[in-house]
Amino acid sequence: xxxxxxxxxxxxxxxxxxxxxxxxxxxxxxxxxxxxxxxxxxxxxxxxxxxxxxxxxxxxxxxxxxxxxxxxxxxxxxxxxxxxxxxxxxxxxxxxxxxxxxxxxxxxxxxxxxxxxxxxxxxxxxxxxxxxxxxxxxxxxxxxxxxxxxxxxxxxxxxxxxxxxxxxxxxxxxxxxxxxxxxxxxxxxxxxxxxxxxxxxxxxxxxxxxxxxxxxxxxxxxxxxxxxxxxxxxxxxxxxxxxxxxxxxxxxxxxxxxxxxxxxxxxxxxxxxxxxxxxxxxxxxxxxxxxxxxxxxxxxxxxxxxxxxxxxxxxxxxxxxxxxxxxxxxxxxxxxxxxxxxxxxxxxxxxxxxxxxxxxxxxxxxxxxxxxxxxxxxxxxxxxxxxxxxxxxxxxxxxxxxxxxxxxxxxxxxxxxxxxxxxxxxxxxxxxxxxxxxxxxxxxxxxxxxxxxxxxxx
Numbered sequence: 489x490x491x492x493x494x495x496x497x498x499x500x501x502x503x504x505x506x507x508x509x510x511x512x513x514x515x516x517x518x519x520x521x522x523x524x525x526x527x528x529x530x531x532x533x534x535x536x537x538x539x540x541x542x543x544x545x546x547x548x549x550x551x552x553x554x555x556x557x558x559x560x561x562x563x564x565x566x567x568x569x570x571x572x573x574x575x576x577x578x579x580x581x582x583x584x585x586x587x588x589x590x591x592x593x594x595x596x597x598x599x600x601x602x603x604x605x606x607x608x609x610x611x612x613x614x615x616x617x618x619x620x621x622x623x624x625x626x627x628x629x630x631x632x633x634x635x636x637x638x639x640x641x642x643x644x645x646x647x648x649x650x651x652x653x654x655x656x657x658x659x660x661x662x663x664x665x666x667x668x669x670x671x672x673x674x675x676x677x678x679x680x681x682x683x684x685x686x687x688x689x690x691x692x693x694x695x696x697x698x699x700x701x702x703x704x705x706x707x708x709x710x711x712x713x714x715x716x717x718x719x720x721x722x723x724x725x726x727x728x729x730x731x732x733x734x735x736x737x738x739x740x741x742x743x744x745x746x747x748x749x750x751x752x753x754x755x756x757x758x759x760x761x762x763x764x765x766x767x768x769x770x771x772x773x774x775x776x777x778x779x780x781x782x783x784x785x786x787x788x789x790x791x792x793x794x795x796x797x798x799x800x801x802x803x804x805x806x807x808x809x810x811x812x813x814x815x816x817x818x819x820x821x822x823x824x825x826x827x828x829x830x831x832x833x834x835x836x837x838x839x840x841x842x843x844x845x846x847x848x849x850x851x852x853x854x855x856x857x858x859x860x861x862x863x864x865x866x867x868x869x870x871x872x873x874x875x876x877x878x879x880x881x882x883x884x885x886x887x888x889x890x891x892x893x894x895x896x897x898x899x900x901x902x903x904x905x906x907x908x909x910x911x912x913x914x915x916x917x918x919x920x921x922x923x924x925x926x927x928x929x930x931x932x933x934x935x936x937x938x939x940x941x942x943x944x945x946x
Contacts, residue, residue, distance in 0.1 A: 517872075517919070517923065518869055518872075518897075518901055518919065518922055518923060518926065519904065519905060519908060519914075519919055521868055521869045521872050522865065522869070522901065522905050523905065523908070523909070524610075525607060525610045525864075525865055525868045526553065526554075526603065526606070526607065526865070528550045528909055530606065531549050531550050531553055531603070532549055532550065534549075534599055534602040534603060534606070535549035535599055537602065538595050538596075538598040538599035538602055539595040539598070539599075540591075540593075540595045540596050540598070540599035547591060548578075548579055549599070550909065551575060551578040551579050551906065552575060552591070553600075553603060553861075554578070554902055554905060554906065555571060555574050555575045555578055555902070556571070556600075556854075556855075556858040556861070557858060557861050557862050557865055557902075558862070558898045558899065558901065558902035559571055559574045559575075559898075559902070560840055560855060560858050560859070561839050561840060561858050561859050561861060561862025561863075561898075568585075568588070568589060568592070568846075568851070569585065571588075572585060572588040575588070578902075578906050592848065592850050592851045592854050593850055594850055596850065596854050597850055597853045597854050597857065600853075600854055600857035600858065600861065601857060603857075603861055604675060604857055604860055604861055604864065607861060607864035607865065607868070608671075608672060608673065608674065608675070608864065610864075610868060611669050611671045611672070611864055611867055611868055611871075612666070612669050612673065614669070614868055614871040614872065615871050615872070615874075615875040616666070616668050616669040616670040616671070616871050617667060617668055617669075617670050617941070617945035617946065618668075618945060618946040619667070619668060619944070619945060620943065620944050620945060620946065622812075622813060622817065622944075623698070623944065625696070625812055626696055626697055626698045626720065627668075627696045627697055628666055628667065628668045628669075628697050628698075629666075629667040629668070629697070629698045629700065629821075629824065629944075630664055630665065630666055630667070630673060630697055630698070630699050630700070631664070631665040631667065631699075631700045631701070631824065631825055631827060631828040632663070632664050632665075632687075632688055632699060632700070632701040632705060632828075633663060633665075633684075633701065633702060633704070633825075633828045633829070633832075634660040634661060634662045634663060634678075634684060634687065634704075635660070635661050635663070635832040635835070635836075635841075636658045636659070636660055636661075636680055637658060637659050637660075637661060637841060637842050637844065637856060638656070638657070638658050638842060639657040639658055639659060639844065639852055640657060640845060640846060640847045640852075641654075641655050641656055641657055642657075642847040643657040643847065643849060643852065644656060644657040646849055647659045647679055647680060648679070648680070648681060649680050649681075650680045650681050657680075658680035659677055659678070659679065659680060659852070659856070660677070660678045660679065660680050660682060660687075661675065661676075661677060661832075661835075661841070661856065661860070662674075662675070662676040662677070662678050662687045663675055663828060663831070663832075665827060665828045665831060667824065667827065667941070667944075667945060668945075669867075669871075670867060670870070670871060670874075670887075671863070671864065671867035671868075671871075672831070672860075672863070672864070672867075675860050677853065677856060677857075684704035684705050685704075685705055685706075685707050685710060688701070688705055688710060690710065690713040690714045690716075690717050690719060691717055692717060692718075694714050694717045694718065694719030695717060695718035695719055696718060696719070697719050697720070698719070698720040698721070698722060698808065699714060699719060699720070699721050699722070700721075700722050700723070700821075700822060700824060700825045701721075701723055701825070702723075702724065702825065703723070703724055703726055705723070706723055706724075706726045706729075708770050708772035708786050709772055709773070709774065709775060711723070711786055711788065711805065711807070712772070712784065712786045714807075715786075715788075715807050720806065720807055720808050721805075721806060721807060722804060722805075722806040722808065722818065722821065722822055723804065723805050723806070724802070724803065724804060724805075724822070725790070725803035725804060725805050729752070729770070729805075730751050730752050730753050731751070731752050731768035731769060731770045731790060731805075732749065732750070732751055732752075732768060732769050732770075733747035733748055733749065733750050733751075733752070733755065733766050733767075733768055733790075734748065734766070734767040734768060734769055734787065735747070735748055735766065735767050736748075736765070736766045736767075737765045737766055737767060737789070737810045738763060738764075738765040738766075738810075738815065744761070745758050745759055745760075745761075747766055752768070752790070752803075756792075756801065759792075759801070761794075762793070762794045763791075763792070763793055763794070763815045763816065764790065764791065764792030764793075764801065764803075764815070765789070765790075765791055765792075765810060765814075765815040766789070766790050767787065767788075767789060767790075768787070768788065768789070768790045769785050769786065769787045770785065770786045770788070771783060771784075771785055772784060772785075772786060788805055788806060788807045789805070789806050789807060789808065789809070789810065789818075790803065790804070790805060791803070791804045791805075791806065791815045791818045791819065792804075792815075793815065793816065793819040802819060804818055804819060804822055806818055820943075821944065823940065824940065824941065824944060826940060827940055827941070830887055830888060830940070831863070831887070833888065834863065834887055834888055834891045835859055835860070835863055837888075837891070838888075838891040838892060838894075838895050839859045839862045839863055839866075839891070839895075840855070840859050840862075841856065841859040841860075843855075844856060866890070866891060866894045869894065869926070870885065870887070870890050870894070873885065873890075873926055873927055873930065876927075877927070879946065881931065882946070883939055883941070883942060884931050884932040884934075884935070884939075885930055885931060885932070886932050886939060889930055889932055890930045893925065893926055893929050893930040894926070894930075896925075897922055897925055897926060900918075900921075900922055901922060904918055904919060904922065
C-alpha cells in the first residue's frame with residue numbers, strides 16, 4: 489500500500505553542476521511539481537468522493553492515476569492489458585484482468601473528471617506567461633475551439649459522427665485555452681454533432697478578458713453577449729456578413745473611398761488601401777423568448793489587412809478599441825488562435841488522445857480524460873521549468889518540443905515518483921538527470937526562429 493510522505497527539500501537548492509547550461513539555466517524539481525499538482529491525500533479523497541474506491545485493497549488510486557497519466561497518457565501503453573502490467577509493477581502485486589477491466593467504470597470517469605478539475609485549478613495558479621503591455625487592459629487572453637476524436641463505429645449510437653456517409657462515431661474535446669496559464673482553462677467532452685456556438689456561454693467570467701475564436705463560433709448574438717458582460721472578442725468575418733459602415737477610424741490621404749452609410753459588399757471591391765479600420769453596425773436577432781424574437785444592433789470595429797500573396801483582405805470583427813490595439817496589431821494578435829491548434833496537435837501526437845480503439849464507452853471516456861490529465865501535468869512542469877529560466881531563454885521552450893522531451897522522460901518520472909511516495913530512498917542524481925534533461929533538451933536550439941507568442945507574452 490502506498491503511503492504519502494512529507495515533501496523533501498528541493499533537490500536543486502544545493503546542487504552545483506560541473507557543466508552549467510547556457511546562460512546558467514537553473515534546475516527544476518519535477519518531483520515537487522508532480523506531487524504538489526496531485527497530492528496523494530487529495531487523490532484518495534477524490535477517489536472516495538467519486539465512488540471509484542470504497543476500501544483500498546488491490547486498487548490503489550494513487551498508483552492507478554499515475555499509471556494512466558504516465559503510461560497511457562504519453563502513448564507508451566495503448567492496450568488495457570499492458571496498462572494492467574504497468575499498474576502491477578507499481579503496486580508489486582498481481583490482478584485478474586477482469587478485476588482491472590471492471591475498474592473502467594462510470595465511477596472512474598467521475599474520479600478522473602474531478603482530478604482534471606483540480607489540475608486545471610493548479611495550472612491556473614502556476615507561473616505561466618505575462619501578457620505584453622499592449623494587452624494590459626485584459627486579465628487574460630482566452631482561445632476557444634474543439635477537436636474531434638474518432639471512436640469505434642460500435643459507439644455511433646451514443647456518439648454519432650457529423651457528415652458521415654457510413655456508420656461512424658466521434659466525440660468533441662471542447663477546450664478554452666488560457667494564454668497566461670499557457671494551458672487549458674476548461675475542458676469538456678461533448679457529442680460531435682453539438683454546434684460550437686452552443687459550447688460558449690458568456691457570463692461574468694468573460695469580464696476584462698479577450699476571447700479569440702474561429703468562424704465555427706461566429707455569431708453576432710454571441711458577440712453582443714460578450715460585450716454586455718464586460719468582455720472583448722476577436723473573430724474573423726464570415727463571408728456572408730455585410731455590416732454597414734458608421735465611420736472610419738483611420739485617416740486616409742487623397743481621394744479615399746467614402747465609407748459612411750455603405751455596406752461592406754459595396755465598398756470592398758473598390759478599396760485600394762492596405763489597412764481598413766472602421767466602426768460598423770450589424771443588425772441581428774436576439775434569442776427567442778416565449779416564441780418572440782426581437783431585433784437589435786451590434787456596433788463594433790471592423791479591421792481589414794491586405795494580404796498581397798493571396799490578393800485579398802483578411803477581415804476581423806472586434807470590440808477592442810483602436811486606442812488599445814492598432815489594426816495591424818489586431819490582425820497579428822488573431823494569429824495567437826493557432827496556439828490552440830498546436831495544443832490539439834500535442835494531445836494527439838504525444839498524449840494518445842486519438843488512440844482509443846475500444847468499444848466500451850466508459851473506457852473511451854476514461855482514456856480521453858487520462859490524456860487530458862497528462863497535458864495538464866506536463867504544462868504544470870513546463871511552466872515551472874520556464875519560470876526558472878533566464879528571460880532571454882524562455883521563448884525557446886516551445887510546447888511541441890517540450891511535449892516530445894516530457895514523453896521521453898515520462899517512464900523515469902513515474903518510477904521515481906512512485907518510489908518517493910512509497911518511502912523508498914530515491915537517488916538525488918536520478919532526479920537531477922531528469923531535471924537536466926528537461927531543462928536542456930527541451931530548449932529549442934534555433935535561437936533566432938520566430939515563435940507564435942513572440943511579442944505578446946513574456
